Amino acid sequence: MRDPKRILVVEDSASDRKLMTRAMRRAFAQAEILEVVDLEGFQQHLQSSDFDVAVLDWHLGWSDGTTLMRAIKARRPDCPVVMYTGAAQQEDAVEAMRAGLDDLLMKSPDSFERLPEMICSVLEMAENKKLEKEAEQQEVIGRMANVLTDQIYHPLTALNNVLFLLSRNTMGSDQQLLSVASGQIHLIQETLRGTLAVCGELAQQANISLAALTMEVLESYRRRLEYAGLEVREHYDSNANVKIYPSEVRQLISNLLSNAIEALPRGGKIAVHVRSSRDWRNTSRSGLRLTIVDNGPGMSSDVKAKAFDPFFTTKGNRGSGLGLWVSQGIVRRHKGVISVHSSSRPGRSGTCFSVFFPFEVPEVAKVA
Numbered sequence: 001m002r003d004p005k006r007i008l009v010v011e012d013s014a015s016d017r018k019l020m021t022r023a024m025r026r027a028f029a030q031a032e033i034l035e036v037v038d039l040e041g042f043q044q045h046l047q048s049s050d051f052d053v054a055v056l057d058w059h060l061g062w063s064d065g066t067t068l069m070r071a072i073k074a075r076r077p078d079c080p081v082v083m084y085t086g087a088a089q090q091e092d093a094v095e096a097m098r099a100g101l102d103d104l105l106m107k108s109p110d111s112f113e114r115l116p117e118m119i120c121s122v123l124e125m126a127e128n129k130k131l132e133k134e135a136e137q138q139e140v141i142g143r144m145a146n147v148l149t150d151q152i153y154h155p156l157t158a159l160n161n162v163l164f165l166l167s168r169n170t171m172g173s174d175q176q177l178l179s180v181a182s183g184q185i186h187l188i189q190e191t192l193r194g195t196l197a198v199c200g201e202l203a204q205q206a207n208i209s210l211a212a213l214t215m216e217v218l219e220s221y222r223r224r225l226e227y228a229g230l231e232v233r234e235h236y237d238s239n240a241n242v243k244i245y246p247s248e249v250r251q252l253i254s255n256l257l258s259n260a261i262e263a264l265p266r267g268g269k270i271a272v273h274v275r276s277s278r279d280w281r282n283t284s285r286s287g288l289r290l291t292i293v294d295n296g297p298g299m300s301s302d303v304k305a306k307a308f309d310p311f312f313t314t315k316g317n318r319g320s321g322l323g324l325w326v327s328q329g330i331v332r333r334h335k336g337v338i339s340v341h342s343s344s345r346p347g348r349s350g351t352c353f354s355v356f357f358p359f360e361v362p363e364v365a366k367v368a
Contacts, residue, residue, distance in 0.1 A: 003028045004052035004123060008045055010036040010068060011057045011084075019112045020055065020084070027116030038062055046075060053119055058085030058092070066096050073100045078130065080122035084115060102126070145196055149247065153192050160185045161224055168227055190322045193251050207243050210288045210357060211236040211274040217253040218272065221261070229266035237275040242288050242357050248330045249357075255323045256292045256353050263296035263351065270294050279337060279356055287336070287358040294351055298344035307340055331355055 007024055011017040021033045034049055036042045039062045045051065054072050058065040069081045083096060086107035093104050102122040105111055160182055167178045218232065225232055260270050270292065277289035299307065306312045310325040331338040334357055342351040 004031050004119065006032045006034055006049065006051040007119070008034045008036065008049065008051040008054040008072075010042060010054065010060070010065075012037055012060050012062070013057070016057070016107070020115060023112045023115050024119070028119075042068060042071075046071060051079070053123055054079060054081045055084050055115065055119070056081060058083055066092070066099065066101075069096060069101055070099055078126060080119075080126045082115075082118055082122055084111075145247070148192055148196055153189065153196070156185050156189055156192075157220075160189075164224055165227060190326075193255070194322055194326050196247065196251065205243050206246050207241045208246060209239050210242050210244070210249070210290060211239050213244075213246060213249060214253055214272060214274055214290060217250055217257065221254075221257055224261065225270075228261060228264070229268075230261065230264055231267075231269045233269065233271045235271070235273040235275070237273070238288060240276065240288060240359075242359060244334055244357060245330075248333065252327045252330045252355065253290070253292075255327045256355075259323065259353075260292055260294040260296070260351070264294055265296075268295055277356060279358065281337065285358045285360070287356055290355045290357070292353050296350060298349035298351055299340075299342040300344055304340060304342050308338075331357075334358075 007028070009017060009020055009024075011020060017035060017037075021035065024031065024033060034045050034051055036045060042063075054069075056065040056068050060068075065083050065085065069083070072079055072081055077100075080102040081100070083093075083101055083104045084107060085104070093101075096104070102125065103118055105115060105118050163178050163182045163185070167175055167182070170178060215234070215236070218234065257270075257272075264270070271294075273289075273291045273293075275289055277287060279285040279287070303314060308324050308328045310322060328338055336358060337356045339354050340351065341354070343349055
């Protein structure tokens with residue numbers, strides 16, 4: 001537990017305030033003591049000061065400790081409050097505890113020296129409550145992500161693959177209807193991918209093989225690739241593990257692979273490569289690099305410049321424009337780098353997405 005940086009002390013007795021602040025400065029040498037002697041000073045600190053803990057006297061000439069404690073809890077629910085008094089009745093103490101008071105210390109000749117110990121105690125309890133709350137949030141978000149993935153996203157993927165197969169054997173208006181349905185499913189999936197990326201902020205990392213994960217995603221697209229008449233060449237030069245959020249990286253690979261499939265005509269080619277590499281911008285960082293290359297029509301310079309912008313799409317009603325934006329956020333969360341190279345020159349057209357995952361990844365990283 002860290003020491004408090006700022007302690008709010010509300011006490012209108014100059015002698016008691018002096019003893020309190022002396023004990024706290026001895027225990028917390030780096031802490032700033034914010035002394036309050038009147039209502040105006042209290043309101044000013046309540047509005048503008050970022051204090052870690054508050055110590056209040058019970059009976060004040062201009063208010064009472066319970067009223068001030070309620071005001072602090074209303075504005076800063078997680079801020080611990082200690083009542084330090086010599087005049088509290090038992091019923092007053094019970095009422096204050098029910099209203100949110102964290103602890104109470106009765107004034108006595110030697111109690112000033114015990115005040116820092118009580119401050120440490122309530123700060124530790126507040127920190128434990130925060131950790132418990134975060135754990136509960138992790139559990140809820142994890143369950144929500146599992147439900148979204150298993151009950152909605154995966155069934156939608158299967159349904160979209162069925163629509164794709166049906167479209168191979170239909171003509172005219174029926175094929176158009178299937179295309180519209182497929183486009184709407186894509187929109188739902190893109191929204192789900194973004195939601196799952198946010199849910200994944202509290203997910204657990206795992207040390208797994210990037211090559212194995214890539215092969216797993218490719219296998220789920222195998223049937224679609226065959227029916228589309230596309231050739232896939234796979235090269236796995238490294239089976240090393242890297243610390244990643246598997247569900248997010250699975251989404252990333254799926255996004256890039258889907259873009260390649262949709263860009264290619266029948267007979268097109270896709271190359272997938274996983275290898276050991278270094279960050280091209282900082283060669284001291286080693287890791288793994290995933291590249292997905294297609295020989296499709298490529299991107300113009302204008303399209304390439306906007307490729308990672310949210311809601312930018314070249315797919316019309318079939319795309320939401322969130323896929324690459326979400327993918328970029330996933331890579332940034334892993335402290336990696338994603339780049340795109342593309343050419344639309346006849347005979348030499350194609351697009352290459354390159355993603356670098358460092359071996360050393362900080363524990364705290366957020367989706368952009």
